[in-house]
Amino acid sequence: xxxxxxxxxxxxxxxxxxxxxxxxxxxxxxxxxxxxxxxxxxxxxxxxxxxxxxxxxxxxxxxxxxxxxxxxxxxxxxxxxxxxxxxxxxxxxxxxxxxxxxxxxxxxxxxxxxxxxxxxxxxxxxxxxxxxxxxxxxxxxxxxxxxxxxxxxxxxxxxxxxxxxxxxxxxxxxxxxxxxxxxxxxxxxxxxxxxxxxxxxxxxxxxxxxxxxxxxxxxxxxxxxxxxxxxxxxxxxxxxxxxxxxxxxxxxxxxxxxxxxxxxxxxxxxxxxxxxxxxxxxxxxxxxxxxxxxxxxxxxxxxxxxxxxxxxxxxxxxxxxxxxxxxxxxxxxxxxxxxxxxxxxxxxxxxxxxxxxx
Amino acid sequence: xxxxxxxxxxxxxxxxxxxxxxxxxxxxxxxxxxxxxxxxxxxxxxxxxxxxxxxxxxxxxxxxxxxxxxxxxxxxxxxxxxxxxxxxxxxxxxxxxxxxxxxxxxxxxxxxxxxxxxxxxxxxxxxxxxxxxxxxxxxxxxxxxxxxxxxxxxxxxxxxxxxxxxxxxxxxxxxxxxxxxxxxxxxxxxxxxxxxxxxxxxxxxxxxxxxxxxxxxxxxxxxxxxxxxxxxxxxxxxxxxxxxxxxxxxxxxxxxxxxxxxxxxxxxxxxxxxxxxxxxxxxxxxxxxxxxxxxxxxxxxxxxxxxxxxxxxxxxxxxxxxxxxxxxxxxxxxxxxxxxxxxxxxxxxxxxxxxxxxxxxxxxxxxxxxx
Numbered sequence: 001x002x003x004x005x006x007x008x009x010x011x012x013x014x015x016x017x018x019x020x021x022x023x024x025x026x027x028x029x030x031x032x033x034x035x036x037x038x039x040x041x042x043x044x045x046x047x048x049x050x051x052x053x054x055x056x057x058x059x060x061x062x063x064x065x066x067x068x069x070x071x072x073x074x075x076x077x078x079x080x081x082x083x084x085x086x087x088x089x090x091x092x093x094x095x096x097x098x099x100x101x102x103x104x105x106x107x108x109x110x111x112x113x114x115x116x117x118x119x120x121x122x123x124x125x126x127x128x129x130x131x132x133x134x135x136x137x138x139x140x141x142x143x144x145x146x147x148x149x150x151x152x153x154x155x156x157x158x159x160x161x162x163x164x165x166x167x168x169x170x171x172x173x174x175x176x177x178x179x180x181x182x183x184x185x186x187x188x189x190x191x192x193x194x195x196x197x198x199x200x201x202x203x204x205x206x207x208x209x210x211x212x213x214x215x216x217x218x219x220x221x222x223x224x225x226x227x228x229x230x231x232x233x234x235x236x237x238x239x240x241x242x243x244x245x246x247x248x249x250x251x252x253x254x255x256x257x258x259x260x261x262x263x264x265x266x267x268x269x270x271x272x273x274x275x276x277x278x279x280x281x282x283x284x285x286x287x288x289x290x291x292x293x294x295x296x297x298x299x300x301x302x303x304x305x306x307x308x309x310x311x312x313x314x315x316x317x318x319x320x321x322x323x324x325x326x327x328x329x330x331x332x333x334x335x336x337x338x339x340x341x342x343x344x345x346x347x348x349x350x351x352x353x354x355x356x357x358x
Numbered sequence: 359x360x361x362x363x364x365x366x367x368x369x370x371x372x373x374x375x376x377x378x379x380x381x382x383x384x385x386x387x388x389x390x391x392x393x394x395x396x397x398x399x400x401x402x403x404x405x406x407x408x409x410x411x412x413x414x415x416x417x418x419x420x421x422x423x424x425x426x427x428x429x430x431x432x433x434x435x436x437x438x439x440x441x442x443x444x445x446x447x448x449x450x451x452x453x454x455x456x457x458x459x460x461x462x463x464x465x466x467x468x469x470x471x472x473x474x475x476x477x478x479x480x481x482x483x484x485x486x487x488x489x490x491x492x493x494x495x496x497x498x499x500x501x502x503x504x505x506x507x508x509x510x511x512x513x514x515x516x517x518x519x520x521x522x523x524x525x526x527x528x529x530x531x532x533x534x535x536x537x538x539x540x541x542x543x544x545x546x547x548x549x550x551x552x553x554x555x556x557x558x559x560x561x562x563x564x565x566x567x568x569x570x571x572x573x574x575x576x577x578x579x580x581x582x583x584x585x586x587x588x589x590x591x592x593x594x595x596x597x598x599x600x601x602x603x604x605x606x607x608x609x610x611x612x613x614x615x616x617x618x619x620x621x622x623x624x625x626x627x628x629x630x631x632x633x634x635x636x637x638x639x640x641x642x643x644x645x646x647x648x649x650x651x652x653x654x655x656x657x658x659x660x661x662x663x664x665x666x667x668x669x670x671x672x673x674x675x676x677x678x679x680x681x682x683x684x685x686x687x688x689x690x691x692x693x694x695x696x697x698x699x700x701x702x703x704x705x706x707x708x709x710x711x712x713x714x715x716x717x718x719x720x721x722x723x724x725x726x727x728x729x
Contacts, residue, residue: 059492323486
């Protein structure tokens with residue numbers, strides 16, 4: 001049965017037999033880069049149409065249904081519109097930073113793709129500190145938001161950026177501690193090893209209650225980190241019109257928009273990798289027949305299935321909950337989530353030392 | 359402008375919310391002085407949708423000027439028309455047929471439900487939850503269809519005329535209203551599940567926007583805003599008009615004095631409106647729907663005042679007549695104007711995010727404030 005790793009393998013084989021090693025390496029890098037940009041664009045389109053359809057389903061309406069079959073080409077049409085739209089730069093803005101900010105947001109989202117294991121043996125860069133890399137690179141995101149808010153020379157943008165700064169920096173702590181609970185169990189920061197350690201069961205089920213608590217905290221924290229409702233204070237449209245990207249239009253706005261959705265995908269992919277076993281199929285104890293059937297489903301389907309399930313959860317939050325207030329948001333993090341995740345991490349460490357996990 | 363008043367100090371941020379802003383639900387302009395996220399001063403600037411309805415009414419006859427009032431508080435157009443019709447009838451000393459009175463009260467209460475439903479959706483939207491808006495419109499649409507059949511319009515009905523109502527009810531009216539009541543009772547629990555019981559929502563609303571009963575009275579507030587502070591102010595109970603004194607319904611009072619209390623008042627008022635409609639819908643008396651009046655109305659010389667309870671509070675219509683076919687002077691006491699005036703009082707010291715929530719609980723309709 002063909003799989004993503006086989007395709008990648010045959011491309012590699014063909015390239016290394018046809019060209020000399022240096023050119024083959026360069027060509028492989030180019031292919032990987034194009035693939036990432038392509039994935040970035042496709043993910044943006046798919047997630048936007050998915051969000052609109054999910055929203056429509058929750059809000060008892062139809063959603064986009066004119067462009068293409070069942071409106072599936074709507075986001076492609078929107079992209080064309082955004083591409084041909086004039087990208088205005090306000091007069092009072094700091095022009096260099098204003099134009100740089102959306103690119104930083106996009107580059108961060110692309111960099112984060114590197115260590116994600118999309119399928120069995122299919123990974124761009126399996127570096128040994130993969131999870132640490134993800135959590136540190138994602139912190140750069142806040143710089144682009146602060147940059148956009150500050151350089152726009154708009155009070156709404158500035159307030160959105162201030163809120164966003166406070167929010168992302170706070171919630172990174174909880175997300176990091178939730179990630180650490182799994183690292184403690186696995187004993188490795190390498191993504192492939194974390195996935196491999198879940199061959200006989202996902203950490204969500206193997207790690208007892210601490211893992212479930214960590215999973216819940218992780219989902220809350222990443223929702224806040226990606227500025228999604230109910231934590232969308234940075235763009236709170238009823239208070240700040242559009243927050244940090246008030247002044248952006250055209251493709252520069254679209255880059256922020258895309259990077260938001262790609263970030264959602266990435267955090268969900270990390271969540272799926274850590275807690276739901278990445279590309280590992282679902283196995284139940286000794287049910288050999290069942291496990292065998294599960295093995296026949298390609299690993300990429302497992303990975304994307306789990307990731308999109310988590311994305312659906314995050315979208316469900318957005319269309320159900322009202323927004324928090326800034327002080328409530330910070331209270332939630334510093335007074336509840338952070339202490340809970342610290343205690344949870346201690347519990348998990350004890351659990352791992354005593355070997356009580358499955 | 360604000361600096362002239364000596365209220366800003368160095369480091370304060372002055373932002374203009376509106377006249378084009380998603381949270382003001384219209385063209386209200388708020389000049390907000392902020393210290394970080396904390397509000398130091400809110401100054402509403404009015405007049406962006408002033409159409410001089412009062413002055414316009416002076417050149418319109420007593421039959422015509424009622425139509426203009428549908429455009430004041432467009433969410434309770436029926437009740438505005440009702441107030442004007444009652445005031446003219448007071449001057450003419452016309453006895454309105456009982457059938458017309460019952461129809462008017464049913465229409466008023468349907469309008470009140472429709473208005474509160476729109477408020478509920480918009481209020482949740484202000485807090486960042488977009489879905490309730492669609493749920494609210496699902497029920498509101500049913501009411502609009504009922505209105506469309508009987509009155510010919512969905513928003514500015516112009517159905518109440520001096521002497522009664524413009525035309526008789528549509529044959530389907532009773533059935534449709536009963537269907538609406540069934541639908542409403544089936545769906546109302548969703549409102550509580552989606553919004554009222556939500557922990558984030560309660561945290562956003564409770565203890566926010568404190569309006570003491572004394573302030574509510576001294577600022578001249580009315581309607582659900584005062585009743586949320588525990589002050590009895592329902593015109594239907596205190597100065598009954600039409601057949602309200604014969605009906606059984608409760609005046610909703612909450613003593614929380616905060617945004618959540620004002621929210622609960624409106625939610626529970628919808629239930630009372632349904633109760634009133636249920637009492638009347640099977641007992642619409644036969645008879646004329648309009649009293650016999652002259653083609654050209656002339657009010658005797660004098661001053662006439664009539665107040666009614668709209669969805670937002672007390673609407674007063676004051677007509678000065680010189681005996682001619684047009685009023686000499688008309689003054690509307692609109693509920694929104696007085697309710698808006700407490701905004702600075704309740705918003706000072708709270709966060710910017712709460713300002714939006716407070717404005718939501720004041721239920722502002724800007725054309726009603728400006729007129």
